[in-house]
Amino acid sequence: MKKMNFVLCAVVAVFLILAGCSTQSKVEGGATAAPSATTDTKAAAGKMTIGLSVSTLNNPFFVTLKDGADKAAKEAGATLVVVDAQNDTAKQISGIEDLIQKKVSVILINPTDSDAIVTAVQSANKANIPVITVDRAANGGTVVTHIASDNVKGGKMAGDFILKTLGDKGNLVELQGIAGTSAARDRGKGFHDAVDGKAGVKVIASQPADFDRAKGLSVMENILQGNKDIQAVFAHNDEMALGALQAIQSSGKNIAVVGFDATDDAVKAVNDGKLAATVAQKPASIGDTAVKTALKVLKGEQVEKFIPVDLELITKK
Template sequence: MRISAIVIAGAALTLGLAACGSDGGASGDVKIGMSVSTLNNPYFVQLRDGAQAEASRLGVQLTVTDAQNDASQQVNQVQNFTSQAMKAIIINPVDSDAAAPAVKAADRSSIPVVAADRGINGAEVTQTVASDNVSGGKQAAQELAKQLGGKGVVVVLQGTPGTSASRDRGQGFADGIKAYPGIQVVAKQPADFDRAKGLDVMTNLLQSHPNITGVFAENDEMALGAIKALGGKAGSQVKVVGFDGTPDGLKAVEAGTMAATVAQQPRLLGQQALDAAVRAAKGEGVDKTVAVPVKVATKENAAQFQTS
């Protein structure tokens, strides 16, 4: 009888431990898929790193894919996540319009989708977590106007057409610069958020508008390309304002070749997107939108953004 009692007690203890293990390991059963627009951009590497760090902290399985700035490739990646029955999907869209059908397919399979850094047009997502890009664009306009003393000739390097980030930053800048009638915007041209394209586009713009005194680039990569094209003019004759607050961008600000950058918090964006995806996967409520604040980084305060 004593042996039977011990066996029964042991079995009960084993069941209890199994139950505890099941509850404690519930997060480990949560599989999240994340499609990033491109990992060829330091900003999105930080976005991914933030998501991965949060996944490790929460003990969930995160699969990250690189869409390589190819909208059709990204659609395939999201469709694969859906067929693999991921518990939630995070998408940092290459194209806010092109991503919609894949998002709708995930929704039909009852898989929550979180949009990170850029919104989705024409499809419902569980949450959009992004920087306040319109506000950032306005801040960029105000800072460039301040650097130019309220007058000058400006060009805008636009991001990838079809992305909400480019649209919102451009709109914010256009609204903000209206307050400065002494500043003339003579050209707007896409350079697809790419440093090499930023160099090429800026080189061409300098030929058609040699009197440029200011540049607003909708991300730091394009700003850095523009600075290379400007050579010795960057920081002295021509003021360049970027957007993102990447490590290279902040170094350029500290060096004086870039006048300022609107600093985002990509790691925090990735972390919050992953956190929302896990909560949605577990059936918990999440806010429809989360706007992560941005702040202008200048030579005076750039150091404080280097570790963010």
């Protein structure tokens, strides 16, 4: 009997020791390690949804901008929701209202029209959703920051290059972007700052082609019919420049064409000696910077009211 009691006590003692070891393992060896700062940052970003309203994804420039934003969002662990306005202001406003209803954390807006977009910016303001504009500005509402190239500087770069190429002498044509956009206004201003008032230089035609290649072609065809003596064309974007180039090639004339954006097609045309030059705006950097700035804003960090992205004039190497 004493022997049985001894065995029973020994078994109980072993069980208690094992239980104690098991409890210690859960508290010490089995506990989850504290997350690193990087893990914390990504976890926080993972709760953030960034809305991007883009003017059109039918333009290579804005596709590249969207891709830059998407890459930055994925790297941060944030979610990017993209709505394509297809160059329709009403559609853009509706898309932004949808983003507001989805309660996104911040909205990046690339306006189709700088004036018309104001109501959508104000709607986001009322919903306490921060707004950041990219490439094109909004002419009202509260915007935390604007991220873009210096379009005035870019237009002047194009104008200065044309003057240098022509030896400060010749008749020029300007193909304007969509009326009401800050990009069209600012690029045009920079161009005219460079060429206006120069003796021997005259802008004989300045017409809108809405940042569209097909319209660039048709507008340039019409200009060529009424003007035989043209030495250079400045287009507010590469799509219009490439359309104008097609019209010029069909006419058999030799006219220098300068675009803006440095899309893949335009850079190839420059290197092939067809386009004289294009101003590189680096859209992927704009998209990347926009997302990274949005994350800073959501963390409560202060950002500048205007964040510029560098420009570069691309000519044949």
